Amino acid sequence: MKTFLAWLLWLWIAFTIVAAYLFTPAMEGFVGGGESSRILFFHVPMAWTSFVAFLAAGVWSARYLWGRRDRRHDLAAAAAVEIGLVFCVLATLSGAIWAKVEWGAFWNWDPRQLSITVALVYYAAYLALRSQVADAEVRGRVAGAYAVLGLFVAPFLFFVAPRLAAFSLHPQPVVNAEVLTGREEVGMDPAILWVLLAGSVGFTVLFFWLHDLATRAAVIEDRSEAAA
Amino acid sequence: MDDATTISTAVKIAFAAVNALVWTGLFLYLVRLHRKLRRLEASGSREREEAP
Numbered sequence: 001m002k003t004f005l006a007w008l009l010w011l012w013i014a015f016t017i018v019a020a021y022l023f024t025p026a027m028e029g030f031v032g033g034g035e036s037s038r039i040l041f042f043h044v045p046m047a048w049t050s051f052v053a054f055l056a057a058g059v060w061s062a063r064y065l066w067g068r069r070d071r072r073h074d075l076a077a078a079a080a081v082e083i084g085l086v087f088c089v090l091a092t093l094s095g096a097i098w099a100k101v102e103w104g105a106f107w108n109w110d111p112r113q114l115s116i117t118v119a120l121v122y123y124a125a126y127l128a129l130r131s132q133v134a135d136a137e138v139r140g141r142v143a144g145a146y147a148v149l150g151l152f153v154a155p156f157l158f159f160v161a162p163r164l165a166a167f168s169l170h171p172q173p174v175v176n177a178e179v180l181t182g183r184e185e186v187g188m189d190p191a192i193l194w195v196l197l198a199g200s201v202g203f204t205v206l207f208f209w210l211h212d213l214a215t216r217a218a219v220i221e222d223r224s225e226a227a228a
Numbered sequence: 229m230d231d232a233t234t235i236s237t238a239v240k241i242a243f244a245a246v247n248a249l250v251w252t253g254l255f256l257y258l259v260r261l262h263r264k265l266r267r268l269e270a271s272g273s274r275e276r277e278e279a280p
Contacts, residue, residue, distance in 0.1 A: 006262070010255045014248050021244040022237075035236075213258065216265050220272060 009209065013202040016041065019195045027192065031101050039098045041195055045203040047091035047116065051158045052204055053084025054123060056211065058151035061144035072219055074140035077147050079214035081126050083207060088120050103169055111165035119157045122150065 020041035026034030060077035067073060095113065096106040107113060126146055133139035162168065188196075 003259075006255075006259060010252070013251055013255075017247045017251060018244050021240040021247075033236075209258065213261055213265060216269065217261075220265070220268050223272065 006209070009202065009205055012198065013206065016195060016199045016202050019191075020199065024191045024195050025189055027189075036098060036101050039094060040192070041199050043091055043094045043098065044196060045199040046087045046094065047158070048200050049203040049207045050084045050088035050091055050119070051154060053080045053087060053207055053211070054119070054150055054154040056080040056207075057084065057123075057126075057147045058154070061147035062151075064140055065144045065148065069137070069140070071136065071140065071222065072215065074136075074144060075218040075222060076211070076215045077144065078127075078130060079211055079218055081123050081147065083210050083214060085120065085123050085127070087203075087207070088116065088123070092116050092120060099169075108169055110169045111162045112168060112170040115157045115161045118161075119154065122153055122157070126150070 020038055024038070024041075026032075027037035027040075028034055030037040057077045057080035060073050060080060064070065064073035064077065092113075095116070099108055099110070099113070100106045126143060129146060130139055130143045133142055162170070
């Protein structure tokens with residue numbers, strides 16, 4: 001990433017952090033006079049970024065499987081899953097801490113808690129699968145097919161499964177609720193909405209930067225292992 | 229501005245400052261990693277060019 005763009009990202013996320021605490025109102029109906037709702041600015045972008053990462057892993061894997069079997073594509077898919085898992089764990093932990101504050105327990109068998117945990121297990125299994133196959137070509141094919149399947153599994157777990165449940169403690173998705181349900185549910189303060197979107201964009205760009213670095217490091221490691 | 233608001237704002241500023249500090253630390257680490265990778269890639273391509 002060019003130095004200028006990197007510093008722009010620093011500024012963007014720093015501004016989002018400051019705005020999340022100081023330029024947005026607390027939402028009504030949450031603990032601490034609504035202050036606990038500020039988790040939204042970090043928890044949602046982290047969950048969103050993990051979803052983007054898992055999709056990216058599927059796309060890189062598809063490029064590997066149906067392209068020229070370039071090992072860099074396979075390594076890029078693995079890097080995307082690794083970083084996606086970090087964001088997914090952070091989203092799950094921050095959600096659990098918030099659940100303790102808001103609902104009284106870290107774990108509540110809420111549909112969203114369940115679906116994100118299944119996503120964690122699914123992609124942790126991807127890494128376990130990779131670690132068990134010694135041959136790089138076979139590993140690329142098997143893990144690639146698994147990650148391509150994830151292109152259907154991840155959207156289901158993140159967006160469909162939680163909505164199939166009859167009851168959820170989780171605050172309803174308010175950004176796109178109107179589009180999904182046809183009802184006018186977009187009641188979010190514009191300042192909150194913009195900071196949330198800014199955070200999501202910032203975290204997504206951060207993911208692609210991390211992914212670039214991780215993939216390049218994996219390629220160097222792969223070359224040195226091949227040369228040894 | 230009453231006392232409660234003053235404390236609340238102070239706490240928010242503290243939280244924002246800690247978050248921004250953590251983000252800056254992560255950012256500087258990534259910039260360093262980026263430079264290190266560039267050096268490694270450059271030395272790797274030189275070695276491949278020099279190889280018989």
